[in-house]
Amino acid sequence: MKYWLVKSEPDKYAWSDLVRDGQTTWDGVRNFQARNNLQQMQVGDLVMYYHSVSEKAIVGVAKVANEAYQDPTTPEKQWVAVTLAPEKALQKKVTLEQIKKDERLQNIGLLRQSRLSVMPLSAEEFDMLLGLAN
Numbered sequence: 366m367k368y369w370l371v372k373s374e375p376d377k378y379a380w381s382d383l384v385r386d387g388q389t390t391w392d393g394v395r396n397f398q399a400r401n402n403l404q405q406m407q408v409g410d411l412v413m414y415y416h417s418v419s420e421k422a423i424v425g426v427a428k429v430a431n432e433a434y435q436d437p438t439t440p441e442k443q444w445v446a447v448t449l450a451p452e453k454a455l456q457k458k459v460t461l462e463q464i465k466k467d468e469r470l471q472n473i474g475l476l477r478q479s480r481l482s483v484m485p486l487s488a489e490e491f492d493m494l495l496g497l498a499n
Contacts, residue, residue, distance in 0.1 A: 368491040369406060370413040370423070370475060371449070372482045380414050380424045384451045391483075392436045392446035399483040404433045406447050413486065413494060415475070422458035423494060427451055455498035469493055 371391060373379070383389055394400055406412075406429045414425040431448035438446075464470050470493060474484035486494070 367405065367407065367410045368413075368486040368488060369402065369410060369429075370415055370484050370486050371427070372415045372417040374418045375416040375420050376418075379416065380451070380454065383414065383425070383427060383449065384454070388430050388448055388450040390437065390446050391449050392438045392444075394436070394446070394483060395444065396482065398478075399481055400443070400445055402483040402485060403445050403447050405485075406432060408432055411452065411491065412449060413491070417482075420458075421461040423455060423498070424458050425451060425454045426495075455495075457498055459494050459497045463497055464494075467493070467497070 378389065391403070394403060408429055408431065410429040412427040412429060413423045414427050415423050427449040429447055430450040433445040433447055435442065436444040436446040464473065464475060470490060473490050474481060478484065
């Protein structure tokens with residue numbers, strides 16, 4: 366199993382929208398590195414759901430329900446999407462400020478490549494983030 370983090374602006378598609386919908390097509394990614402990360406996702410992988418821009422916090426954990434397929438928002442074959450389903454809401458949000466202050470998380474992709482919308486997490490990083498949420 367692999368671990369990931371995806372970012373979404375809460376006013377565009379919030380965690381509550383994913384919970385309401387039961388699953389969503391994670392499409393519209395137009396960055397090659399983020400696309401490559403989508404292509405590596407496998408069914409059952411766990412995904413931290415991060416509200417970017419206004420909230421700047423991890424709010425839930427999703428699961429990959431369907432591996433990479435042609436992004437339905439474009440005819441260009443180079444872009445892919447995956448299907449995500451909600452797994453669980455976090456007991457408390459994990460803010461960007463908390464992550465920045467935690468010395469164990471100084472190499473996390475969220476801090477090193479802050480503009481990347483889909484990024485891998487190590488199992489250790491995933492567990493540390495879950496720990497901060499409890």
